[in-house]
Amino acid sequence: MTRYAMVMDQRRCIGCQSCTVACRTWNDLPLDIIFNPIVTEGVQGIFPDVHASYTPLICMHCDNPPCTICCPTNASQQDEDGIVWVDSSKCMGCKVCVNACPYGARDVSALDPFLKSFVRKCDFCKDRVREGEQPYCVATCHQNARIFGDLDDPNSDVSKLVNGLGVTTIFPELGTEPQVYYIPDLGGAK
Amino acid sequence: MSHAMNNDKLNKHFWVWPIACYLFLGGLGGGILFFAGLFDFIFAPMIGSSIGSVFALGIFIGVAALGIGSFLLVFELGQPFVFLRVFLSKTAIIKWGAVLLSVALIFGFVYFLFYLPPEWNLFYYSWTWIRDICCAVMMVTGICVVLYTGILLSSFKARAFWNTPVLPVLFTASALSTASALLAVTAGLWPAPEFLILGGFAAVPMHDLSEIFVEYLHLIDTVLVAFELVVLLVYVVMMYAAGNNTARKMALQWLRGSFAPLFWGGLVICGLLLPLFFYLSGGVLATIIAPILVLAAGLLLRFMVVFSDVRRPIPGEERFYSRLPKGDETFLFANDSKSH
Numbered sequence: 131m132t133r134y135a136m137v138m139d140q141r142r143c144i145g146c147q148s149c150t151v152a153c154r155t156w157n158d159l160p161l162d163i164i165f166n167p168i169v170t171e172g173v174q175g176i177f178p179d180v181h182a183s184y185t186p187l188i189c190m191h192c193d194n195p196p197c198t199i200c201c202p203t204n205a206s207q208q209d210e211d212g213i214v215w216v217d218s219s220k221c222m223g224c225k226v227c228v229n230a231c232p233y234g235a236r237d238v239s240a241l242d243p244f245l246k247s248f249v250r251k252c253d254f255c256k257d258r259v260r261e262g263e264q265p266y267c268v269a270t271c272h273q274n275a276r277i278f279g280d281l282d283d284p285n286s287d288v289s290k291l292v293n294g295l296g297v298t299t300i301f302p303e304l305g306t307e308p309q310v311y312y313i314p315d316l317g318g319a320k
Numbered sequence: 321m322s323h324a325m326n327n328d329k330l331n332k333h334f335w336v337w338p339i340a341c342y343l344f345l346g347g348l349g350g351g352i353l354f355f356a357g358l359f360d361f362i363f364a365p366m367i368g369s370s371i372g373s374v375f376a377l378g379i380f381i382g383v384a385a386l387g388i389g390s391f392l393l394v395f396e397l398g399q400p401f402v403f404l405r406v407f408l409s410k411t412a413i414i415k416w417g418a419v420l421l422s423v424a425l426i427f428g429f430v431y432f433l434f435y436l437p438p439e440w441n442l443f444y445y446s447w448t449w450i451r452d453i454c455c456a457v458m459m460v461t462g463i464c465v466v467l468y469t470g471i472l473l474s475s476f477k478a479r480a481f482w483n484t485p486v487l488p489v490l491f492t493a494s495a496l497s498t499a500s501a502l503l504a505v506t507a508g509l510w511p512a513p514e515f516l517i518l519g520g521f522a523a524v525p526m527h528d529l530s531e532i533f534v535e536y537l538h539l540i541d542t543v544l545v546a547f548e549l550v551v552l553l554v555y556v557v558m559m560y561a562a563g564n565n566t567a568r569k570m571a572l573q574w575l576r577g578s579f580a581p582l583f584w585g586g587l588v589i590c591g592l593l594l595p596l597f598f599y600l601s602g603g604v605l606a607t608i609i610a611p612i613l614v615l616a617a618g619l620l621l622r623f624m625v626v627f628s629d630v631r632r633p634i635p636g637e638e639r640f641y642s643r644l645p646k647g648d649e650t651f652l653f654a655n656d657s658k659s660h
């Protein structure tokens with residue numbers, strides 16, 4: 131079995147947003163849609179002990195996704211390998227799933243033509259990864275802060291990182307079982 | 321190129337006025353069908369005749385409310401022509417809403433057809449078994465639609481201010497209260513006949529009969545409004561005291577922030593306390609003014625709740641979204657070729 135997952139190494143991310151731009155280009159996104167922003171709370175601490183830490187976001191491809199069971203048209207779906215995606219031809223644009231996602235990973239564009247507006251979200255570049263390639267954001271990250279792979283393969287980078295380091299997830303208490311893991315930044319510690 | 325771009329995915333409202341109206345109209349229509357069915361079910365055996373005609377106009381408005389509500393729901397969709405796929409889903413709450421609403425609408429409408437003016441003498445008037453089936457079905461599906469409008473919003477774990485079992489209770493109380501208010505103002509009006517023949521012999525003036533039911537409805541609505549007031553306060557105070565940070569912030573906005581004038585002035589005072597007082601004092605205040613206030617408050621409540629769709633921010637998200645371009649920056653279109 132394959133279970134795709136991503137690890138965000140916050141020690142490495144420098145907040146350059148190359149991945150954000152790459153994603154827009156690869157997926158040809160309208161101007162008001164962003165799948166994978168890099169957020170930061172800004173510079174923390176008092177000079178000279180200052181640091182900034184960046185949080186790369188993306189759809190968490192949850193193991194227990196609240197966004198698929200609520201979809202009345204089955205347009206939102208999860209494949210065997212864990213990838214959660216929207217079939218745009220089946221989506222009626224009711225936005226139930228947008229309200230259901232706790233991570234803001236879904237959106238509709240105001241720039242879509244009238245009566246042709248549907249929900250867009252990251253699909254881990256499923257067309258690429260099923261051909262053995264990396265998602266475009268991962269391939270773009272020059273700091274190797276985004277690491278992608280098969281969690282069920284004990285030799286993959288992601289499974290070594292997830293099983294070996296103290297990784298965290300975002301809002302684990304919601305029970306969504308997000309499959310994007312974070313290696314926290316050292317937060318200015320020496 | 322449209323400049324109405326909203327990149328702030330954190331504070332953006334994905335559901336707006338059509339959903340608020342849909343929830344209001346669904347609750348109102350479902351409640352009307354429920355009450356009309358219930359009254360008929362209870363009183364028809366007692367007096368030996370269906371009393372549906374007393375509420376004929378109300379039922380028509382209830383059916384129309386459901387129809388307009390569903391129209392708004394579909395009209396709000398991004399790709400309305402995909403709508404029929406809804407019936408394929410197995411799990412989605414919204415699918416059950418659509419099914420229940422369609423059934424209530426159809427059966428409510430057929431039930432109403434039996435109460436067109438008796439002098440029209442339509443051929444099916446004597447098929448009372450159809451009418452009785454419709455009565456039962458619309459009563460059950462009606463109350464289910466009412467419950468569904470509350471459950472829908474409370475099912476979103478991601479939305480702190482919605483995700484509480486108090487919300488379905490509040491919406492149910494409000495829906496039933498608006499429904500009884502509307503039934504009370506429309507009782508005995510066209511297409512109700514001037515006289516109702518009870519048990520095949522005695523003719524009772526519609527006016528006298530409807531007065532009895534209006535009294536019942538006022539009593540019911542008084543209880544419902546008082547109950548709703550308690551639930552509303554429990555809801556907001558509980559969100560403030562026991563909710564997470566996101567819910568607490570929203571509750572504060574209701575209690576003394578930008579929603580406060582609407583909450584205290586619109587909902588608590590004009591929408592609940594005044595009608596309560598008017599119902600108890602009687603007269604034209606109780607028959608006309610109180611129901612109108614109750615209906616307005618029901619709509620206002622749906623709007624306020626729908627617009628309280630707050631999501632817990634991931635640390636840093638607020639800063640990120642507040643800095644994104646709004647869509648009217650010249651640099652975004654600097655390279656667009658000028659069209660002739």
Ligand code: SF4
Pocket residue numbers: 188189190191192195196197198214230231232233234235236251306
């Ligand atoms: S992050 Fe959101 S969109 Fe992605 S799988 Fe989880 S709930 Fe669904």
Ligand code: SF4
Pocket residue numbers: 200201202203204205206216220221222223224225226227228249
């Ligand atoms: S907006 Fe589309 S994908 Fe989302 S729940 Fe509705 S139909 Fe499904």
